Amino acid sequence: MSGALALALPRPVRRQIWSIGGGKGGIGKSLLAASLGWQLARLGKRVVLVDADLGGANLHTCLGLPGPSRGLGDFILRRVERLEDVVVDTPFPRLSLISGASDVLGAANINYQQKLRVLNKLRALDVDVVLIDLGAGTSHNIIDFFLISDVSLLAVVPEPTSIENGYRFIKSALYRRLRNAAPNPAVREVIDAALDPKNAHGIRTPLDLLAAVEREDANAVAPLRRELGEFHPRFVVNQVRSPADIAVGHQLVTACARHLGVRASYAGYVHYDDVVWRAVRERRLFVEKDPDSAPSQDVRQIARGLVEGETLALAW
Amino acid sequence: MSAPTETHYGVLGIGPRATPEQVERAYRHAAGLYDQDSLATYSLLDVEEREQARERVEAAYAVLRDAARRHQYDVSLGIVSPTSAPAFAPAAAVAPGPDRPPVVVLPDPVTGADLKRFRESRGITLREISTASKVGIRYLEYIEAERKEVLPAPVYLRGFVQEYARVVGLDPRPTAESYVARVVSAR
Numbered sequence: 001m002s003g004a005l006a007l008a009l010p011r012p013v014r015r016q017i018w019s020i021g022g023g024k025g026g027i028g029k030s031l032l033a034a035s036l037g038w039q040l041a042r043l044g045k046r047v048v049l050v051d052a053d054l055g056g057a058n059l060h061t062c063l064g065l066p067g068p069s070r071g072l073g074d075f076i077l078r079r080v081e082r083l084e085d086v087v088v089d090t091p092f093p094r095l096s097l098i099s100g101a102s103d104v105l106g107a108a109n110i111n112y113q114q115k116l117r118v119l120n121k122l123r124a125l126d127v128d129v130v131l132i133d134l135g136a137g138t139s140h141n142i143i144d145f146f147l148i149s150d151v152s153l154l155a156v157v158p159e160p161t162s163i164e165n166g167y168r169f170i171k172s173a174l175y176r177r178l179r180n181a182a183p184n185p186a187v188r189e190v191i192d193a194a195l196d197p198k199n200a201h202g203i204r205t206p207l208d209l210l211a212a213v214e215r216e217d218a219n220a221v222a223p224l225r226r227e228l229g230e231f232h233p234r235f236v237v238n239q240v241r242s243p244a245d246i247a248v249g250h251q252l253v254t255a256c257a258r259h260l261g262v263r264a265s266y267a268g269y270v271h272y273d274d275v276v277w278r279a280v281r282e283r284r285l286f287v288e289k290d291p292d293s294a295p296s297q298d299v300r301q302i303a304r305g306l307v308e309g310e311t312l313a314l315a316w
Numbered sequence: 317m318s319a320p321t322e323t324h325y326g327v328l329g330i331g332p333r334a335t336p337e338q339v340e341r342a343y344r345h346a347a348g349l350y351d352q353d354s355l356a357t358y359s360l361l362d363v364e365e366r367e368q369a370r371e372r373v374e375a376a377y378a379v380l381r382d383a384a385r386r387h388q389y390d391v392s393l394g395i396v397s398p399t400s401a402p403a404f405a406p407a408a409a410v411a412p413g414p415d416r417p418p419v420v421v422l423p424d425p426v427t428g429a430d431l432k433r434f435r436e437s438r439g440i441t442l443r444e445i446s447t448a449s450k451v452g453i454r455y456l457e458y459i460e461a462e463r464k465e466v467l468p469a470p471v472y473l474r475g476f477v478q479e480y481a482r483v484v485g486l487d488p489r490p491t492a493e494s495y496v497a498r499v500v501s502a503r
Contacts, residue, residue, distance in 0.1 A: 158355055160355060163355045163356065164359035243439070246436050246437065246439070247345075247348065251349045251354065251355070251357075254329065254345065254346075254356075255349060255356045259360055260360075268437075297429070297433070312437045313438075314341070314342075314345060314438060
């Protein structure tokens with residue numbers, strides 16, 4: 001093939017949707033999304049950040065921008081026709097934003113058709129990475145964005161409440177995925193029952209659920225096992241203060257594998273540091289303001305690892 | 317919960333070729349996971365489940381840390397023959413295999429902060445490196461902190477960094493070359 005012809009051919013585009021969820025609010029998820037998006041753009045990726053925290057959007061503030069006049073809500077409510085019309089530039093090359101700050105969707109309720117339209121249009125954006133900042137909680141909208149992502153990040157901080165919510169998030173996401181794959185109403189019923197912690201089947205974990213489904217319908221369990229095998233959340237432990245905090249990420253991965261049957265991985269951690277707080281006060285991104293600080297280096301490490309498909313693994 | 321028929325190796329999450337050093341590290345990870353203060357399991361398991369898991373970990377460790385008991389156990393699993401001698405090669409003598417992740421090459425130049433970050437991400441302490449490499453903890457701290465005024469001559473420093481790299485799972489030669497070249501040029 002001649003060089004000229006090779007140049008004339010369009011490069012194959014591998015557009016990816018990444019999302020950052022975390023059951024609990026106030027764990028620095030939006031800052032993480034903004035700084036990860038910034039870092040990906042620095043690595044040469046064309047990135048659009050999407051603020052899908054429709055009840056409490058503030059990603060624009062993390063980026064030092066005033067609240068854009070148009071946002072995701074305007075597209076969802078068809079005030080604008082094209083998703084591209086709500087994409088705004090940021091001060092940073094290759095990084096743009098779809099804000100969620102228009103406040104038209106305070107209740108964060110969108111119906112299935114609206115959701116499908118958003119997802120399809122996000123996939124069609126001419127960028128390398130669509131990075132979605134999900135709101136707190138485990139509502140269906142949040143979970144659905146998480147599930148359609150090529151890279152599903154789950155942010156936690158090393159505190160009991162955050163970890164507990166993180167597990168709840170994983171279970172909610174997985175059960176919704178399994179429910180979507182359930183071959184018949186009887187199996188769906190078992191999955192619905194599993195969402196109640198005091199369910200009559202005694203189901204506490206996804207592994208219990210599969211056993212219960214197998215008892216109900218032995219043929220139905222194979223597709224669910226496949227879904228379980230393909231479910232792959234990646235932990236980011238934010239605000240670590242010690243090596244023991246860093247180790248929490250490894251422990252979460254092991255606990256997920258052994259006790260939930262979930263193949264999670266550890267994308268990385270970000271140190272707690274006052275540079276983050278100081279940057280927030282100035283409405284600046286810490287990765288840009290103080291690129292040599294420990295948290296900035298941590299985010300760089302996470303971005304590189306995700307781009308190159310690497311995760312943190314224990315040394316054995 | 318894990319299956320009751322799980323082997324001791326499975327309980328610790330290692331393979332049967334694991335070195336004593338790897339057994340030790342895997343045990344500390346598993347013991348931490350089921351500790352009563354563990355963040356990772358407190359909301360996942362109830363007190364009884366956690367206690368049972370901890371007992372399995374302790375039982376596995378008691379066997380695998382003891383050369384004679386481990387050999388006996390391996391014989392019972394059919395991994396080795398009864399007539400073979402207990403084989404416990406130190407980590408340095410064990411070739412990278414399926415039980416050990418591939419070595420990593422950090423981007424050049426390698427700094428002391430890079431080494432520390434990599435070590436911490438693998439959950440390895442300086443004391444472990446010191447025990448496995450026989451390099452004093454103080455020198456390991458100097459290497460991470462890049463205390464140029466107290467670091468040894470390049471020929472020794474290269475050896476120390478190679479040992480450090482080997483224990484944490486970095487490719488020893490390029491790691492040491494990159495680190496030493498940078499530190500020496502900055503002196």
